[in-house]
């Protein structure tokens with residue numbers, strides 16, 4: 282059982298955690314073409330309302346992050362043209378000792394509740410690498426379903442979707 286999991290918006294000083302987590306082998310493996318290329322302080326200070334960075338803490342200690350974007354409005358247009366009413370999430374836990382003990386499931390439950398608190402949100406989408414079998418199993422267990430295989434730049438991904446519960 283994990284401790285108490287809470288979230289807050291990232292502050293510029295959180296860049297030190299994000300930079301350290303970018304050196305973790307599993308974080309790198311989950312996104313090898315991007316990890317290490319983000320200037321986290323600048324990203325946090327950019328304060329883009331359509332691209333939020335949430336720090337998750339276990340008993341007050343930062344353990345992971347969720348990036349929550351509106352894919353139709355976010356500046357880089359990573360997802361291309363897409364319908365309104367979606368949120369796209371990225372999730373990672375920074376250190377091996379914090380994985381595999383339920384922290385991620387709790388983070389994702391909180392992130393989904395937060396996304397669906399906006400009545401305009403119809404579904405949440407994610408794009409793990411197709412090779413990231415453990416993460417895909419984790420998402421399936423939470424209730425995401427596979428939608429399509431899609432290439433984002435050099436990344437071969439599996440797009441998955443979680444529709445608003447009826």
Ligand SMILES: CC(C)(COP(=O)(O)OP(=O)(O)OC[C@H]1O[C@@H](n2cnc3c(N)ncnc32)[C@H](O)[C@@H]1OP(=O)(O)O)[C@@H](O)C(=O)NCCC(=O)NCCS
Nearest residue numbers: 307308311373374380381382383384385386409415416419
């Ligand atoms: C994916 C991730 C967020 C899941 O969070 P978690 O707290 O480890 O997951 P939980 O403890 O709630 O659930 C355990 C499941 O997560 C899976 N998992 C995925 N990657 C894992 C990892 N690197 N280490 C341990 N478990 C991992 C496990 O496979 C486990 O399922 P299993 O028992 O069937 O193998 C987390 O493991 C992580 O950050 N992994 C590295 C980065 C990553 O792959 N992010 C996803 C990018 S799409």
